[in-house]
Amino acid sequence: MTLRVVDLACARGPAQILAGVTFAVAPGQALILRGPNGAGKTTLLRTLAGLTPPLAGRIEADPDAIAYAAHADGLKAQLSVRENLVFWAGVFGTRDITAAVAAFHLGPLLDRRAGEMSAGQKRRLSLARLLVTGRPIWCLDEPTVSLDAENVARFASAVTAHLGRGGAAIIATHIDLGLPTAQTLDITPFVAKRIRADDPFAEAVA
Amino acid sequence: MIALLSRDLALAIRAGGGFGLSLAFFLIFTTMVPFGVGPETGVLAVIAPGILWLGALLACLLSLDRIFQLDWEDGTLDLIATSPVPLEGLAAIKALAHWITTGLPLVLAAPVLGVLLNLPASGHGWLMASLALGTPALSAIGTFGAALTVGIKRGGLLLSLLVLPLYMPTLIFAALCVTRGAAGQEALTPLLLVGGITLGCLAVLPFAAAAALRVNLR
Numbered sequence: 001m002t003l004r005v006v007d008l009a010c011a012r013g014p015a016q017i018l019a020g021v022t023f024a025v026a027p028g029q030a031l032i033l034r035g036p037n038g039a040g041k042t043t044l045l046r047t048l049a050g051l052t053p054p055l056a057g058r059i060e061a062d063p064d065a066i067a068y069a070a071h072a073d074g075l076k077a078q079l080s081v082r083e084n085l086v087f088w089a090g091v092f093g094t095r096d097i098t099a100a101v102a103a104f105h106l107g108p109l110l111d112r113r114a115g116e117m118s119a120g121q122k123r124r125l126s127l128a129r130l131l132v133t134g135r136p137i138w139c140l141d142e143p144t145v146s147l148d149a150e151n152v153a154r155f156a157s158a159v160t161a162h163l164g165r166g167g168a169a170i171i172a173t174h175i176d177l178g179l180p181t182a183q184t185l186d187i188t189p190f191v192a193k194r195i196r197a198d199d200p201f202a203e204a205v206a
Numbered sequence: 207m208i209a210l211l212s213r214d215l216a217l218a219i220r221a222g223g224g225f226g227l228s229l230a231f232f233l234i235f236t237t238m239v240p241f242g243v244g245p246e247t248g249v250l251a252v253i254a255p256g257i258l259w260l261g262a263l264l265a266c267l268l269s270l271d272r273i274f275q276l277d278w279e280d281g282t283l284d285l286i287a288t289s290p291v292p293l294e295g296l297a298a299i300k301a302l303a304h305w306i307t308t309g310l311p312l313v314l315a316a317p318v319l320g321v322l323l324n325l326p327a328s329g330h331g332w333l334m335a336s337l338a339l340g341t342p343a344l345s346a347i348g349t350f351g352a353a354l355t356v357g358i359k360r361g362g363l364l365l366s367l368l369v370l371p372l373y374m375p376t377l378i379f380a381a382l383c384v385t386r387g388a389a390g391q392e393a394l395t396p397l398l399l400v401g402g403i404t405l406g407c408l409a410v411l412p413f414a415a416a417a418a419l420r421v422n423l424r
Contacts, residue, residue: 013424049288052424068288072281076213078220083213090209091289129285 008057019192030182041172067135073126077115100131119146214303232265254323255384271362273352297415301349309341332387336380343404353415
C-alpha cells in the first residue's frame, strides 16, 4: 500500500515544527529524509508512527502498517539477543526470528546479553527487530548510528531486500546509504517553527 | 500481551529486576515495629492490622516508579506504543506483572508476619483475604500514577505523593476488615468493600493510565 502524506503539520510539545509536508511513498520505494539537525526529521517520523497526533493534514496509511525505529535501541540489557527478538516477535504476533538474525549476522551473538554488547551490535539487534515486526512500511530515525561500513552495507541490503518484497522505507539519515533507487526529500522548506496557538498547556504555564 | 507479561516477569527475576525487594522491605518494616513500640503483646495485637497494611502499602509503593520508567528510558515504550498491543492492554499487563512480583508475595508472607505481631489467630484468614483482594487495587492505582509521571526524571517522590492518597480507601476498609476479624466480629462487609474498590480500579484505571501515557509520549 502507498503511504501518502498530505499537507501535514507536525508538533513537538508546545511548538509546531513542520507545516505543509506532502509526499508519497509507493511499495518498493525508499524515501531519504534530509535536513540539518533540529529541522524536524524525528518529529515527522514520530508523527508518521502515530506517537504524536498531527496538527493538520492527513496521513493516508494503515497505522498498523508502519514499523518505527527510533534513536533509542529499545533493548533490555538483562535479556539475551534471542530473548529480545522473541519478545518483539511475540508483541507483533510473528514467530520466526531466523530471517532477522541472518540479515544482521546476529547468529554468533544469540545468547549474549544485550547489555554486554557494543553500541554497533546493539544497533544491529535493534534494526533486526524491524524484520520481526512483519510490517511493510519502515520509518527509521538515523538507523546507521554506530554502525561500521560493513554493517551499513548489511543494513542497505536489508532495506533493498525489504523493498524487493514490496515494502517501503522512510529513512532520516545524514550519510549515503548506497540505495540507488531512493528518492530524497529535503524537509528544510517545510520548517515552520512557531508556538502553537492551540497549545492545551499554554494557559497553565503562562 | 503474553509476550509482554512473560518479559516483565523475566526482567523482574533477573539481576537488578527488583523481585523480592518489596517483600524484603515488608519483612524488615514489620519486624522493626516491635522494636519501635515495645514488645507488649497486647499493644502489638491492637496495632497489627494497621501496621501490616501500612507495610504492604509502602512495599507496593517502592517498585512503582520502575513500572514504565525503565521502558521509557531505553525507548521500549515508544516502540510498544507503535505495536499492535493497545496501551490499555499494556497498562493492564504492567499492573498484573507488578501484582505478581509485589502483591502476591506479600499475600503469602503476611500470615508469618501476623504471628510476629501477635495478630489473633482469627485475624489471619481475614488478613490474607484482604491482602489478596486489596493489593491488585494498589498495583492498578500505582500503574496509573506511574503512567502520569513517566518521563519525569526522578519522579518517584511525586509518584508517591500522587498515589498514597488514592490508597486511602483500600487501607481504611482492609485494615478495618482485619481488625474486626481479629476481634471476632463480622468482617465480611469491609472485605466486600475492598473487593469493590479493587474491581472498580481494575475496570477504569488501565484506560486512565493509557490516556496518561499517550499524553506523555507526545
